[in-house]
Amino acid sequence: MWALAASLLACDTDHRADPETAGEHIDFIFEKSDRALCKGSLSEYDGFIERVFGLLEVDIPPKYRALVQIVDDAPCPRDACYRREDRVYMENLDSLGVRPAETLRHELVHAVAYQAWGATVSFFAEGLAVALSQGAEVVPSSEGPVAVHDMLGDSSLVLDYWAAGRFTRFLIDTRGLDRFKQVYNGAQTASIEAVQGVIEEVYGESFADIEAEYLSGAPRCLFQLDVCDVDVAEKVGAAWTTTFAVSCDDPDVYGSVGADDTQMATRRTLEIETAGTYRLTTEAHLYLSRCGGCDVQFRREFRYSTDIDIELDAGFYALEFVETQDTVVEVALVAK
Structure with missing residues (x-):
């Protein structure tokens, strides 16, 4: 042994x-x-x-x-x-x-x-994992989030991960990281009553009131640690154009290559200085994400042969290029 x-x-x-x-x-x-x-x-x-x-x-x-x-x-x-x-x-x-x-x-x-x-219960373990690993799928106010009370004691096999992730970010945003950590550490018994009791004890509020606020109609979202790295953002004035190779051998490309397929991606972060209409042109498979709070976030996917006008507010945006074979990416974002 x-x-x-x-x-x-x-x-x-x-x-x-x-x-x-x-x-x-x-x-x-x-x-x-x-x-x-x-x-x-x-x-x-x-x-x-x-x-x-x-x-x-x-x-x-x-x-x-x-x-x-x-x-x-x-x-x-x-x-x-x-x-x-x-x-x-x-x-x-x-x-x-x-x-x-x-x-x-x-x-x-x-x-x-x-x-x-x-350690913590599945609701917060999976909720935190989703909240910090995914940067997509904002729930707009027109649709609204779903109630989470009946999920608090769920195992990871049946839990609605996205709902747990959005509720996790809501608690951190509205009541602070320190108190969320207390909830996370205090929730050790996977039952609705036990988790609800910890939440009410830490926040000094009824769970019904907290959940009602969460369901109030405001957009709910996740953090964007997967794509938004504003520390390396490039400023965009009237135009931003770039051409670069995408290959698994490139030092800024992540993913993996197998015998029959390649799954790889690379990112760019931009800072739009002036709001307006921009012409987006590219042949690449592109995910465009607006970085920021739930009131501004979005993610849009563009699959090849893209030549469209898009309204962009001032702020930070992440461009993730996802490819399955070696290629050369050309992309232009030009103010109109």
Whole structure:
């Protein structure tokens, strides 16, 4: 037994010395070798981990690493999960039709949150993971969010993840991170009555009043740590044009390549200085996200041969280009 443990530790140690699969805060172990990381993946995921620690207002522990193990049969209810030894298990690193790293980011939030804050009930564990790993799907005031009371005791297998994520951001936005952390830490029994009791004790309000405020009709959304990095934004005046290659061998491209397919992406963040009508032209597969609060967020997808007018307010925008083969991207955003 000890010999086996020592052998596994040695494998992990050797793996961490591999610059192809080991970053500053993340390590990959490929038990099946059907995919390889794109060159920019490690820096992208290291940066995401840093942003999650930052939002949770916790310093990254020295030498912290989340271990991601790609396996044939994940020890999970689904094909990916986080276990509480700082290890993420995944059967598929990237899948056709899913944005590169979408599932991985979700599991990395679990790893960081457990390291930073510890364990909690599924409603808040999954709610926080969705809130911090996804930057899409704003619920507009015309539709409104759904009630969450009956979900508070749900397991991860039946929980409405999106609803839990939006309610999590609502609590953080309206009542602060410190008190949300108290709720997160206090909610240890997965029952509606127990979780509701913790919420009411921490906030000094009835859950009915809190939920009524949440359902009040204001837009509800998620954080955008996956795409919005305003610290690296490029300013856009009357026009912004760029041409660049997208290949898994490029240092700013993340995702992975397999024997039969490539799932990769790269991002740009822009700061629109003047509101107005802009002409967007590109042949790329593009996700355009408005960065900011729930009152301004949106995400729109453009699939090739795009040449349209779009109204943009002043502020920050993220452009994520998702490709399945090596290509050259040309994109123009020109004020009219």
